[in-house]
Amino acid sequence: MAELPLLSVILGVCLAILYGLGLFSKTSNPRRLPLPPGPKPEFLIGHAKYLLSGSLWLQYAAWRERFGDIIHLKVPGIHLIALNSYKVAHDLLDLSHKYADRHSFVMVDELMGWEHTTTGHVYGDAWKSHRKLLRPTMSKSAIEKHALSFEKGMRACLLQLLHTPEGFEQHLRLLTGRIIVMFTYGLKIDSSKDQLIVEPETQIARVVDLVLPNQTPLVDIFPFLKYIPSWFPGAAFKRNAKVWKKELADMVAHPFNRVKADMAAGIAVPSLTSKCLEDNPQSENEIMWSAGSMYLAGADTTYAILSTFFLAMATHPEVQKRAQAEIDSVLKAGALPTLADRANLPYIGCLLKELQRWRPVVPLAVPHRLMEDDYYGGYFLPKGSIIFPNAWAISQDEANYKDPTRFWPERFEDPETAELDSYKYAFGWGRRICPGMNLADATIFITVASILATFDIGKPRDKDGNEVEPEASYGPGLVSGPEGFRCTIRPRSSDKVRLIKTGAEELPW
């Protein structure tokens, strides 16, 4: 703010006033229904102060008793609508195509180029062609064809956990990165310093800051600022955005061009990219950007749920023991789990669902945008509204779950009485549902099953050797996972140590 010229700020405030008075509002409401309820807005800024309050999903969930399942907020020129129940979110987002759009954020999408990614694309032909390319290549059966590379990556991770258990967070990050890059491009990653990891991680770190509510770039509040020339005093954001846009384009082009070169040389390892290029040679640009979106959308999310797994195991030894007993009863002596064991491990299946429910990784999903005026439950929902389906509120709703704060995989066990399946909302909604769901599920399964087969996860110890409760906080970002907690990770027996070491050193990772 300090670096902006005074004139721009004055202009911005004037515009905000006009927006606030609704002079620019183009929505009609022939049925004259009210907007959904919400807290009292403040003069000029509407509900802007709430957007600065961090973990918005907690705020929306807390308002539920007062305002119900649909809550309306407004900041100058924009309606924001939170959906607090499964039924409402399902009725609107799953059953109607009107909600399949994305709001285009000026800084991140327009100026920095994220509008070309699958996640950032507005609804339209280009986005549809991304989804069409991803559908066959990310189906369950397509993922299963890559089972061996998942299992190899996992073995490398087990060995790292054995040698340096205190570095478990880095090991999990490397594992998720390796699996995504191998699956997407058929390229191997040697270490977390590999450019194929460093480049997308740099992009993610940059955007994570810009999408935090209290970091909203000024140009998103006053969009006309995007027209100031880059050389203008105070326009550093435009100069930065130009550099970052080029870096993003390079990040998606580098691995894509390597795959093309490998294909030309006849040495490409089969991957999502090579398959798409073989089947749709005319769609190079769409293939490049949809493949480039995989790491950006899939790495942090998968990592977050895996860290929640470590936290849940450290704090719920009874669940860990039961899961280990199931694995031991199914695996042959001296074997590690494979993707093919999934069907014989129903309790692990329940554990995976409970991980997604207990701490949803994307608590407010990725916001959708309503493309046409709509009416629901006696309310008017204006075109252009940004829609926040509140996965957190759904996961903690006593109408869906008995004792929702408890970590209890058994709630999904009996098909007759099973509670709401968390996979119905943890991966998003309708046409925008996460295309990486099967890949994520396979990665999480192989990691959870392999780690439980070989290690015990426990509470951390203080300097006198006494167990202490792990302290984990969940951040306010778009993707939410436990941060900065410790736990103990010990091999279950000397046989397991031998199993982890057998052959692992020779793996080509």
Ligand code: HEM
């Ligand atoms: C635990 C793991 C994951 C969770 C919980 C998760 C969750 C989500 C959610 C909630 C959305 C937004 C859906 C919506 O707008 O309604 C999404 C979108 C997306 N996810 Fe995932 N995801 C995970 C892993 C992955 C992986 C592994 C990939 C790919 C490698 C991936 C790729 C994508 C893409 C490309 C989108 C954008 C879809 C679009 O806008 O059309 N995700 N994911």
